[in-house]
Amino acid sequence: MENTLNYIDSALQNPSCITHIKEQQETACNYLKEHGFSFGKNEVWRGVDFSSFLNDNLQTPIVNDSYNNEFKCNIPNLDTDRLTLFNGYISVSNNLIENKQGIIMGSIKAALSKYPELVKKYFGSCYKNENSFLACNTALFSDGFFIYIPDNVFIDKPIQILDVIKSQTPLFLQTRNLIYVGKNSRVTLIHCDDSYNENRSFSNNVTEIFIDEDAHVEHYKMQNMNNNSGLINHNYIAMQRGASLLSNSISLNGGNIRNHNEVRMLGEHCETQMHGLYLMDKEQRIDNYVYVEHAFPNCTSNELFKGILDDSSRAAFNGHVLVCEHASKTDAVQSNKNILLTDKAIVDSKPFLEIYNDDVKCSHGSTIGQLDETALFYIRSRGISERTAKTLLMYAFCDEVIQKIEIKALADRLSDMVKKRLHGELTVCDECALHCSVPECKFEIDITKV
Amino acid sequence: MSLLSIRNLHASIGDKEILKGVNLEINKGEVHSIMGPNGNGKSTLAAVIAGNSKFTVTQGEVIFKGKNLLDMPIDVRAAEGIFLGFQYPVEIPGVSISNFMRTAINEQRKYRGLDPLSASEFLKLMEEKKKVVEMTAKLANRSVNEGFSGGEKKKNEIFQMAMLDPIMSFLDETDSGLDIDALRIVANGVNKLRSSENAIVVITHYQRLLDYIVPDFVHVLYEGKIVKSGTKELALELESKGYEWIREELESKQK
Secondary structure (H helix, E strand, O other): OOOHHHHHHHHHHOOOOOHHHHHHHHHHHHHHHHHOOOOOOOHHHOOOOOHHHHOOOOEOOOOOOOOOOOOOOOEOOEOOEEEEEEOOEEOHHHOEEEOOOOOEEEEHHHHHHHOHHHHHHHOOOOOOOOOHHHHHHHHHOOEOEEEEEOOOOEOOOOEEEEEEEOOOOOEEEOEEEEEEEOOOOEEEEEEEEEEOOOOOEEEEEEEEEEEOOOOEEEEEEEEEOOOOEEEEEEEEEEEOOOOEEEEEEEEEEOOEEEEEEEEEEOOOOOEEEEEEEEEEOOOOEEEEEEEEEEOOOOOEEEEEEEEEEOOOOEEEEEEEEEEOOOOOOEEEEEEEEEEEOOOOOEEEEEEEEEEOOOOEEEEEEEEEEOOOHHHHHHHHOOOOOHHHHHHHHHHHHHHHHHOOOOOHHHHHHHHHHHHHHHHOOOOOOOOOHHHOOOOOOOOOOOOOOO | OOOEEEEEEEEEEOOEEEEEEEEEEEOOOOEEEEEOOOOOOHHHHHHHHHOOOOOEEEEEEEEEOOEEHHHOOHHHHHHHOEEEEOOOOOOEEEEEHHHHHHHHHHHHHHHOOOOOOOHHHHHHHHHHHHHHHOOOOOOOOOEEOOOOOHHHHHHHHHHHHHHHOOOEEEEEOOOOOOOHHHHHHHHHHHHHHOOOOOEEEEEOOOHHHHHHOOOOEEEEEEOOEEEEEEOHHHHHHHHHHOOHHHHHHHHHHHO
16 A cells, blocks of 8 residues: 555656646646645645645545435435535436536536536636645546536525545545536535544545626535544635625534635625634644635625634634735625633634735734633523533534524524534434444544533 | 521632621521622622632631532532622623523522423423513523623523522622613512512612612621621611711721
């Protein structure tokens, strides 16, 4: 067995490029050959360390459709259209579908052969700068989902994407997702990252979302990975005039997570809301990077990231708002709030505004603290035990992010999951197979300290 | 035996001693009022009884129902029957009042060896107790004290007192920040909860609250000690003469 880096090196020597995106793939190959995975003093990737995964013996998955819907990820009172990514491949059952309205959904590899011009037009269009993990994905991705929504389509039913890893061997996965949302259209995406067992895995997933004029996208992420997993989630979002984005990511578990978000507002009157909640314990790590580019006047962006850290867990918030010279009347807010439950937990919080225009309203703030003693005393004075009181207060802290979810049924479900996490229970949905049938699956989670 | 017996109680915050030997006996069925200038230990006394760890008890003892209160954790004191109405009630976003109260009641019931209240029993109790302070809001949807006006916060304290049915309550400046209507509602609520089986200590600056909640005893807490006790007439005397008079009386005694 060879290690992951060796695999990448040899794959780069003989890349099997796909015809229609050959140019992008070759550029990515060359970038990675030149730069490798060392980031030196690059502020954007400072502190990010996936070397243990790169040096480990991980295997790339083979196409496999043995997935039988073990994760019964039903959301009560919410009907969704479901796409399943199983070990990096779109399951054959929803390979590629085009409906009457012209909505296309399914495998990006299948879309590259059936709708090459459409994919080619937007593939690689949502980011400006290359980075090593992005290049690695572009050059060597296995599969991923492609969603194309034409102009003037309001999709009421959310699209739920299940990104599931279930393998007896340690895996290195790279999925590549592309979403195009046409002018005046609306869509809601619910994207869950789950691992089925405790086996080691490393996912380097890229999602590009192109939001055309006056379109609206809600993007909800739920991350629930095992403690041996590494996950880089790249979200590159390009917005045209009048587009709006509501993004909310709830990170419940994961060994080492990097959420790498780059949002570029490329027209006037765009609106971005990006929220995140992370609950980490043991040796877990999470790193939220949020870059928001205000390139045109009259755009707003609002970031709220909150986290609770127990044991020796670590989190980083690295926020960068760039207000370009012509972006007058920009309204930008960055906020990061953290609660540390122990002396060993660490947070690096770095909100950063870079402004080249005088006529703007921008603010940023960051807090790192403990649970409020006065509030704890108030709750306990009603006869509530210290443990329950702490859980209530932690939940109260999380609630602000959960309340930003526009779909009530989803907010209720995620609120449930957050409560389970805070109570130290398995964070799974009620009908999920993980409940009883998988004895080998033991997450050791207990964020509440007594 | 008294319900609550405070003997030579000394308490400090950091190096600063605030309570300097408080003695007080309270029996069931009694209402006591504690008055005194700001910064002399009234709120500290209530906080120490409820178990606030900001304060360190350096001397003395507090016996409640024959048990040593100072040995008990905060929540055990509450389950034994101690209640503190806060001067500044705390906001808890994301936790509904009904969920908060249901958790509190059921944890107290568990301590007493009782089964938890069912959802319907609890709802019935809550509707009944809301009337005590003329509350109309749907409490299931409202977070504890979040966005409440000063009056609503104080009403909510008395509502919680009604729900928890404590034996020994300390109400810390429950009248501060209330307009006249709210004052009447809150005071009437307290009167409805008065019984021969419980006792209430009302901490206040103003005689006007005592027009509604008529105390059996009035005490003056001054420089960390109870320096004068009397009946409700003492409150009237304080209202007209101020605290200067107490200071002068003390100084002449010391001479």
